[in-house]
Each structure stands twice: as C-alpha cells, then as structure tokens.
Amino acid sequence: MSQSLFDKIWDQHQVKTLEDGSSLVLIDRIFLHERTGAVALESLHDAGREVLRPDTAFCTMDHIVDTLPGRSDDTRMPSGKAFIQATRQATQAANIRLFDLNDPQQGIVHVISPELGIAQPGLTLVCPDSHTCTQGALGALAWGIGSSEAEHALATQTLRLIKPKSMRVNVNGTLPAGITAKDLILHLIGRYGAAGARGHVVEFAGPGIRALDLEARMTLCNMAVEFSAFSGIIAPDEKTIAYLKGRPYAPSGDMWTQAESAWRELYSDPDAVFDSEIELDCSALSASVTWGTSPEHATTVNGCAPDPQQHARDEQHRAAMQRALSYMAIAPNQPLRELNIDAAFIGSCTNSRLSDLRAAADVLRGRKVADGVRAICVPGSMSVKRAAEAEGLDAVFRAAGFEWREAGCSMCFFAGGESMGYRERVMSTTNRNFESRQGPETRTHLASPATVAASAVFGRIAEAAEL
Amino acid sequence: MTPFTQHEGYAVALLQPNIDTDAIIPSREMTSVGKRGLADGLFAGWRYLAGQGRTPNPDFALNQLDDVSILIAGPNFGCGSSREHAVWALVEFGVRAVIAPSFGAIFRNNCVRNGVLPISLPESSVQALAQSVDSARADDCIIRIDLPKRQLSTATGMALAFELPHSDHNMLVNGLDAIGLTQQHSADIAAFMQKDAEVRRWAQLSRSAISR
Numbered sequence: 001m002s003q004s005l006f007d008k009i010w011d012q013h014q015v016k017t018l019e020d021g022s023s024l025v026l027i028d029r030i031f032l033h034e035r036t037g038a039v040a041l042e043s044l045h046d047a048g049r050e051v052l053r054p055d056t057a058f059c060t061m062d063h064i065v066d067t068l069p070g071r072s073d074d075t076r077m078p079s080g081k082a083f084i085q086a087t088r089q090a091t092q093a094a095n096i097r098l099f100d101l102n103d104p105q106q107g108i109v110h111v112i113s114p115e116l117g118i119a120q121p122g123l124t125l126v127c128p129d130s131h132t133c134t135q136g137a138l139g140a141l142a143w144g145i146g147s148s149e150a151e152h153a154l155a156t157q158t159l160r161l162i163k164p165k166s167m168r169v170n171v172n173g174t175l176p177a178g179i180t181a182k183d184l185i186l187h188l189i190g191r192y193g194a195a196g197a198r199g200h201v202v203e204f205a206g207p208g209i210r211a212l213d214l215e216a217r218m219t220l221c222n223m224a225v226e227f228s229a230f231s232g233i234i235a236p237d238e239k240t241i242a243y244l245k246g247r248p249y250a251p252s253g254d255m256w257t258q259a260e261s262a263w264r265e266l267y268s269d270p271d272a273v274f275d276s277e278i279e280l281d282c283s284a285l286s287a288s289v290t291w292g293t294s295p296e297h298a299t300t301v302n303g304c305a306p307d308p309q310q311h312a313r314d315e316q317h318r319a320a321m322q323r324a325l326s327y328m329a330i331a332p333n334q335p336l337r338e339l340n341i342d343a344a345f346i347g348s349c350t351n352s353r354l355s356d357l358r359a360a361a362d363v364l365r366g367r368k369v370a371d372g373v374r375a376i377c378v379p380g381s382m383s384v385k386r387a388a389e390a391e392g393l394d395a396v397f398r399a400a401g402f403e404w405r406e407a408g409c410s411m412c413f414f415a416g417g418e419s420m421g422y423r424e425r426v427m428s429t430t431n432r433n434f435e436s437r438q439g440p441e442t443r444t445h446l447a448s449p450a451t452v453a454a455s456a457v458f459g460r461i462a463e464a465a466e467l
Numbered sequence: 468m469t470p471f472t473q474h475e476g477y478a479v480a481l482l483q484p485n486i487d488t489d490a491i492i493p494s495r496e497m498t499s500v501g502k503r504g505l506a507d508g509l510f511a512g513w514r515y516l517a518g519q520g521r522t523p524n525p526d527f528a529l530n531q532l533d534d535v536s537i538l539i540a541g542p543n544f545g546c547g548s549s550r551e552h553a554v555w556a557l558v559e560f561g562v563r564a565v566i567a568p569s570f571g572a573i574f575r576n577n578c579v580r581n582g583v584l585p586i587s588l589p590e591s592s593v594q595a596l597a598q599s600v601d602s603a604r605a606d607d608c609i610i611r612i613d614l615p616k617r618q619l620s621t622a623t624g625m626a627l628a629f630e631l632p633h634s635d636h637n638m639l640v641n642g643l644d645a646i647g648l649t650q651q652h653s654a655d656i657a658a659f660m661q662k663d664a665e666v667r668r669w670a671q672l673s674r675s676a677i678s679r
C-alpha cells in the first residue's frame with residue numbers, strides 16, 4: 001500500500017493501538033529547556049517516577065538566560081535564577097545531558113538540536129515547546145507537547161496519540177532572488193489562515209522546497225505551528241544527508257551507512273493519499289510582513305493594511321481586524337512602508353542561523369541603522385555565533401549599529417525581564433506577533449532577516465530591494 | 468486528577484478568535500518553577516487596567532461575574548505557545564470546561580491532562596451559547612454539563628450534544644493519570660524497544676560513543 005512520509009514514520013513507531021482509539025507511539029528523543037524542564041522533572045520525581053532512558057533526553061538553557069555578554073545565573077527575568085538552578089539540579093539528578101549557560105554548544109533548542117545532529121530523519125522527537133516542528137525540516141516527526149506529556153514521554157518513552165491527519169503543501173516554481181522561506185510561510189499563512197492546517201501533519205514538498213537549503217527548511221517548518229499544524233515535515237534528500245554527516249550526535253561508521261539507507265526510504269510514495277493538499281507557486285512572491293496581531297495578518301512590504309469594512313468575511317472577522325489595527329496603531333488601507341519603527345530584532349528559532357545572519361549582514365554592510373532605532377542581533381546558538389564571528393559578520397552588525405549578543409531566545413518573548421519598550425513598533429524575524437509578545441503592548445511586525453535589516457536602515461518598514 | 472462527570476457553573480464568553488496562551492497567562496506572570504500561584508496572572512493583560520497594578524478592568528468579561536467555571540471562547544482558543552501554565556492557571560482559577568469552535572492542539576491536550584473539559588461545538592452553537600449567557604442576571608449564565616451523556620444545557624433552556632474522543636472521555640470521567648495507564652503496557656513497550664533497537668540500530672544513542 002502506498003504511504004506518505006508521515007505514515008511510514010508513524011508505522012515504525014506505533015507500539016500498539018489502545019482500546020480507547022489512541023495509539024502508543026515510541027519517542028526517540030526528548031528535548032527540554034529551562035522554562036519547563038525543571039517543572040516536568042520535579043513533578044515526575046515527586047510522583048516517585050524515573051526517567052526511563054536518560055540517554056535519549058537533552059536539555060538546554062535558552063528561554064530565560066540573558067543574552068548580554070558576561071551573563072550569569074542572575075538573569076534579568078524576575079525569578080529566572082530559580083528556573084536556571086532548578087533545571088541544572090533536576091537534569092543532573094536525572095542524568096540528562098544539559099547544554100548549560102557556558103557550554104560551547106548552548107543555544108535555542110530548535111537551533112542546536114539539528115546543529116548537533118540530535119534531530120534526524122525518521123526519528124520521533126518531542127519538546128515542551130510549540131516550535132519543535134522546526135526540526136521536521138530534517139525529516140523527523142517532531143512536535144511540541146505540554147509539560148504533562150513531557151513527563152509521560154520521559155517516564156514511558158511513549159506518548160498516547162490519536163493519529164493526526166495529513167496535508168501536503170506542494171510548492172512549485174523557485175523563490176525569486178532575495179525572497180526567502182520566511183516570506184513563503186508568511187504568505188501561506190496569510191492566504192490560508194492561522195488555522196489552515198489545524199491538527200494536520202503538513203508535508204512541504206515540490207521543487208520549491210527541494211531548492212531550499214536545510215536552514216531555510218527549518219524556517220519554513222518553524223512556523224507550521226502558526227498554521228495550527230500538528231507539525232511540519234520535509235522528506236530527507238541529499239542535502240539533508242550531507243547536512244547531518246559528521247554532526248556530534250549523528251550516527252557514524254557502520255551506523256551511518258545503515259542510517260543513510262534507512263533515510264533514503266523516507267519519502268511519500270507517488271500515489272500516497274493526503275487528507276488535504278494545497279498547491280502554491282512561489283515564483284512570483286515578494287517580501288512579506290505582518291500588519292496585525294496574528295501571523296495570518298500577513299501581506300507584502302509594499303502592500304497596505306486591510307480595511308475591515310471591505311475585507312472582512314463576517315462581523316466577527318471585522319471586529320478582530322479592527323482590534324488588531326487599533327492595537328497596532330495602523331489606519332485601514334495605510335501603506336505599511338509609511339510606518340516608522342523603534343526597533344529591529346534579528347534572532348529566534350525562526351531566523352537566527354548562519355544563513356539568516358549572512359542575509360542580514362549583506363544588507364547592512366557599509367550602512368547604518370537609522371537614528372533612534374534600537375537594533376539587536378542574537379545568534380541562535382554559540383556555534384552560530386562563533387561561525388559568524390569567524391567570517392566577520394559581528395563586525396558588520398556592530399558597525400551598522402546593531403547589538404551583538406550571546407545565544408538564546410532573548411526578546412523573542414517578554415517574560416518580565418528585558419524587553420522592547422512600551423508600545424514600540426518592532427520589525428522582527430521571530431514567529432509570533434501576538435499582543436505584548438516582545439514587551440508591554442509592543443507592536444511586532446514579522447519579516448525575514450533581510451527585510452528587518454533594510455527596515456532598520458530606513459527607520460521604517462522597508463524591503464531590501466529598496467536599497 | 469479530579470474526575471469530571473457532571474458540572475454546573477457560571478459561564479462567560481470571550482469570543483475573539485485566536486486567543487493565544489500568552490494572553491491566557493502572560494510570560495511575565497510565570498514566575499515560579501512549579502504549577503501553582505498562577506491564577507492571579509490569568510488573562511493579566513486584559514483583566515487588570517494597564518499601568519494600575521491589579522486594579523480590575525470592569526470591561527473584561529471575567530470581572531463581571533463571580534465564580535466563573537466555564538469559558539465560552541472563539542475559534543483556535545489556546546493557540547500559540549505550548550505552556551501548560553495556561554491550563555494550570557485556568558484550573559487554579561476554577562475553570563472546569565472551555566467551550567469553543569476549535570482549540571490549539573497542545574492546549575487541548577493539556578486541558579485533558581489536567582481535568583479541564585474542552586468542548587468543541589460548531590461556531591453557530593458557540594455564538595448562541597454566548598448570547599444566552601449575555602445577561603445581567605447571574606442565574607441566566609449557568610451552564611450544566613453532563614459528560615457521561617455528552618450533553619450540556621443552559622439556564623435559558625438551550626440543550627446541546629457534543630462529541631469527545633473516547634480516549635479523552637475515559638481519562639476525564641475517571642480522573643485517570645495517563646502515565647499510570649501507559650505503564651500498564653510496560654512489557655509491550657519494552658518488547659517493542661528491544662525489537663526496534665535491532666531494526667533501527669542507527670537510531671540508538673549510546674552515551675559512551677558520543678563525542679562531547
């Protein structure tokens with residue numbers, strides 16, 4: 001019988017079906033972070049339970065740690081220190097590999113897991129973080145879970161799941177020069193809505209996807225959750241195999257040969273059936289940006305905000321649009337390029353990898369950030385940071401007027417510590433433009449690294465093509 | 468976990484679509500490592516007047532009725548971050564059920580794991596329910612839920628049936644602990660893992676072999 005990529009991975013991991021209609025699914029890797037890791041481990045311990053296979057579990061410090069140089073356990077997030085120290089203790093007690101504050105491999109979970117070869121094609125990988133879907137870019141079935149489910153996975157090496165539905169997004173054509181996976185995913189969510197893939201495992205396929213490098217694929221899969229997908233996944237190909245070769249936790253020697261042949265079987269059969277399919281041509285896309293407070297509020301940089309009177313589907317949609325516009329302080333039909341910005345942020349598990357930093361640096365080289373704009377670049381991992389410094393990107397960012405930080409989630413989200421200012425307008429390479437996501441009542445516009453860099457230079461929403 | 472069978476309580480409506488978990492419990496309110504002490508921060512960005520500490524915002528639905536235990540919400544409720552704190556805060560506040568056209572998937576699972584009943588109903592029914600509790604009389608805002616019968620009814624005379632996957636139903640009605648349930652299958656899991664370790668040798672991690 002013909003199977004999709006997802007069907008194949010599912011079948012390899014289904015331990016058994018249960019009386020209640022769910023399945024027990026084997027979990028190959030569990031990744032924790034300091035925001036929820038300690039809660040899960042402590043609660044497990046309090047219930048008198050143990051981590052079944054500590055060798056399959058990993059933990060990083062990314063959400064709460066500071067990203068300022070010279071950082072320590074004393075983070076700016078109120079009570080952050082308690083999270084950091086509790087995580088250190090709990091992972092030590094459970095014998096789980098922790099990428100601690102000063103570890104050269106520390107970084108954002110969804111950046112370091114692929115980078116270290118922990119995520120691999122055909123594996124199931126879970127993490128109590130919704131952007132775990134990022135790692136589907138390698139052909140893993142990777143998804144975000146809650147804290148109780150993390151405990152379940154740690155204690156039993158399985159999760160109880162009802163098999164999600166499947167969707168395929170076929171991307172035809174090739175992206176125009178300067179247009180990126182970020183522009184593509186924002187366009188997709190803008191067109192099909194933030195609930196467009198509700199509960200589905202979304203396979204991104206087609207020539208437009210095969211043309212993307214692995215880091216771009218991660219950007220794409222990262223925002224599958226903003227599309228309400230259960231996860232995103234891309235079939236492994238030669239690029240995936242080349243990417244993983246030699247990574248610290250990837251198989252080596254004989255095991256590598258075995259892995260390679262197993263990975264080459266991971267694709268959707270030609271006549272595999274999906275619950276739904278979307279066709280998209282990416283060859284005419286332009287730079288995307290969001291105007292509102294949901295990732296579906298996406299349009300092009302040279303576009304205008306919508307007019308609720310004209311563009312709303314119904315009364316409820318009209319009210320939501322209206323609310324978003326007034327929160328963002330944007331008038332109906334206002335051209336987005338008119339909007340002056342207060343800050344620019346380049347980082348997060350969406351866009352903080354070497355290729356992202358290169359794209360931004362290409363825009364910034366020989367230029368300066370506009371007066372009054374606060375600009376920050378936070379590499380996704382210490383490895384990315386070192387690689388960027390080795391090719392002089394830090395100097396480009398600094399010369400342009402950007403802060404150059406240590407690795408972590410940083411101002412992707414506001415937790416009471418460091419943040420963007422009250423009601424500031426921020427161009428950001430992150431994935432969520434929710435109310436107050438980056439600071440008190442901040443107005444976040446999501447875009448690609450090149451678009452954010454260009455906007456920083458102009459001091460308003462702008463695209464790199466304007467330079 | 469508290470079993471969920473019948474529940475009767477006051478309901479309010481928060482119908483805007485895509486209410487995310489950051490809105491349910493803002494990150495800045497998650498200041499303790501544990502699962503408690505979160506109720507105060509529930510919907511903090513909306514429940515309190517901006518810049519005035521904990522002064523309740525009289526316009527926010529949850530401040531207009533006491534002892535609310537049922538939320539009627541818009542589509543995609545609980546989307547966004549996976550933080551289980553959103554459900555812990557709801558539980559601590561006293562919420563036992565959320566009725567919405569659709570839910571964020573992780574949030575929905577988190578509800579079931581914590582004894583909160585997520586009820587999905589068509590958007591028109593959710594709106595009708597919201598209208599029926601849109602009343603100055605607290606008694607009109609009561610909704611009665613019978614989980615074993617999968618029915619709910621309002622004080623104003625509406626009655627609706629809902630569906631729930633059998634697995635969720637089982638866990639909620641019996642207040643079951645998922646880990647304990649799964650551990651009853653330990654032998655099968657161990658056997659599966661053993662076979663898997665032979666078939667997918669490449670996928671196994673052996674600590675000593677890993678270069679640190």
Ligand code: SF4
Pocket residue numbers: 062063108109129131347348349350408409412413430431
């Ligand atoms: S970078 Fe942002 S979205 Fe990604 S894991 Fe960190 S907080 Fe979450």
